[in-house]
Amino acid sequence: MLNRTDVFVIGGGPAGLALAIAARQRGLRVVVADGGRPPIDKTCGEGLMPDGLAALEQLGLQLPLAEAYPFRGIRFLSHTRSADALFPKGGRGLAVRRTVLHRVMWERAAQVGADLIWGTPVTGISVDGAYVGKNLLRTRWIVGADGSNSRVRRWAGLEACRRPRLRYAFRQHYRVTPWTDHMEVHWGERCQGYATGVSEDQVCIALASHDPNLRLEQGLQDLPWLRERIQEAEAVTAERGAITGNRRLKRVWRANVALIGDAAGTVDAITGEGIGLAFSQAVALAKCMESGDLIPYQAEHGRLMLRPLRMARLMLTLDGRPKLQDRTLRVFQKHPEVFRRLLALHVGALPPQRLVWDGLTLGWGLLTA
Numbered sequence: 001m002l003n004r005t006d007v008f009v010i011g012g013g014p015a016g017l018a019l020a021i022a023a024r025q026r027g028l029r030v031v032v033a034d035g036g037r038p039p040i041d042k043t044c045g046e047g048l049m050p051d052g053l054a055a056l057e058q059l060g061l062q063l064p065l066a067e068a069y070p071f072r073g074i075r076f077l078s079h080t081r082s083a084d085a086l087f088p089k090g091g092r093g094l095a096v097r098r099t100v101l102h103r104v105m106w107e108r109a110a111q112v113g114a115d116l117i118w119g120t121p122v123t124g125i126s127v128d129g130a131y132v133g134k135n136l137l138r139t140r141w142i143v144g145a146d147g148s149n150s151r152v153r154r155w156a157g158l159e160a161c162r163r164p165r166l167r168y169a170f171r172q173h174y175r176v177t178p179w180t181d182h183m184e185v186h187w188g189e190r191c192q193g194y195a196t197g198v199s200e201d202q203v204c205i206a207l208a209s210h211d212p213n214l215r216l217e218q219g220l221q222d223l224p225w226l227r228e229r230i231q232e233a234e235a236v237t238a239e240r241g242a243i244t245g246n247r248r249l250k251r252v253w254r255a256n257v258a259l260i261g262d263a264a265g266t267v268d269a270i271t272g273e274g275i276g277l278a279f280s281q282a283v284a285l286a287k288c289m290e291s292g293d294l295i296p297y298q299a300e301h302g303r304l305m306l307r308p309l310r311m312a313r314l315m316l317t318l319d320g321r322p323k324l325q326d327r328t329l330r331v332f333q334k335h336p337e338v339f340r341r342l343l344a345l346h347v348g349a350l351p352p353q354r355l356v357w358d359g360l361t362l363g364w365g366l367l368t369a
């Protein structure tokens with residue numbers, strides 16, 4: 001292992017690997033250390049929105065189509081109704097197993113010359129570098145890409161955040177042919193279920209709620225249509241849980257330490273934006289590190305988080321409100337262009353000012369529905 005580098009990345013998930021690739025693209029020497037070994041799996045809905053895919057391309061990466069599954073839009077379903085919207089300009093998202101995404105990313109990071117050390121938890125940081133066991137690896141920049149429970153965030157004194165709105169999520173994969181080319185959000189009284197086809201014969205089902213004890217099986221009682229789709233299907237992975245929700249940090253860097261991905265704050269799983277966001281943050285952070293100044297990263301990070309945080313808040317007004325869910329879906333059925341524009345806003349294809357206009361149209365529709 002090297003004993004000196006320009007960038008030491010703690011955590012080799014999507015955020016850490018994206019940063020490694022972006023920093024190598026700018027000629028910086030990079031070491032990534034992760035406590036796990038590849039391919040690393042994770043609780044996730046596994047959908048990449050069109051804007052996330054565009055950010056991935058900036059890293060010179062494309063997902064292998066033979067191992068990914070496309071979706072053309074989003075469908076909302078409640079007990080009584082469904083409404084769907086296509087992505088703007090014939091765009092598409094891609095769903096991919098986390099293990100496949102991880103493999104594609106670490107292969108690319110290795111190919112562009114990043115040093116990757118697996119099975120190696122980082123145990124602390126100092127002004128000069130990071131500790132791997134008792135060894136100090138000297139570095140100019142330290143990047144905390146160690147996920148939502150980030151220890152780097154704590155070590156760097158960057159824990160302060162606005163009041164987080166956290167929820168509990170579980171996911172599992174089922175052997176069944178995807179029944180739709182949309183990513184589905186099923187609205188129940190106590191939870192939402194997300195269904196995403198990830199291959200020709202596998203669908204990823206995730207569930208999010210405010211109840212830490214609401215596992216998939218009980219949650220699906222609340223979502224009969226989704227339960228029906230998978231009740232005969234074999235579960236091919238174990239159920240995994242995670243915390244999700246909106247968490248916005250006051251600061252994402254201090255001195256020579258910067259945070260990225262879930263370590264730097266999270267957006268609720270309902271947005272399907274966490275990974276794409278990490279890709280965009282990686283491009284911004286690598287640029288700042290190359291110029292030797294992290295100050296612009298704070299503003300750029302805030303700008304990138306704003307849209308998904310707002311969209312999460314907007315969508316979660318329906319959480320636990322069956323009557324409002326029904327009315328909203330009725331408005332979307334009657335005025336499909338409102339849903340279409342909200343989706344375009346969600347993926348960054350319309351400016352945020354449009355939220356005001358579409359919010360008013362939606363509000364008026366709800367009052368008169």
Ligand SMILES: Cc1cc2nc3c(=O)[nH]c(=O)nc-3n(C[C@H](O)[C@H](O)[C@H](O)COP(=O)(O)OP(=O)(O)OC[C@H]3O[C@@H](n4cnc5c(N)ncnc54)[C@H](O)[C@@H]3O)c2cc1C
Binds near residue numbers: 040206260
């Ligand atoms: C239910 C659910 C559904 C979701 N659905 C979607 C979706 O459809 N689309 C989407 O884009 N996003 C989705 N997300 C969000 C997405 O999963 C996260 O945003 C993404 O995993 C963040 O990546 P990361 O690299 O920041 O963190 P992680 O993937 O958590 O990676 C962190 C890495 O750091 C390593 N690590 C931790 N501590 C140390 C240490 N001390 N030393 C060394 N290594 C360490 C870990 O081993 C891990 O590999 C979802 C999240 C949830 C919970």
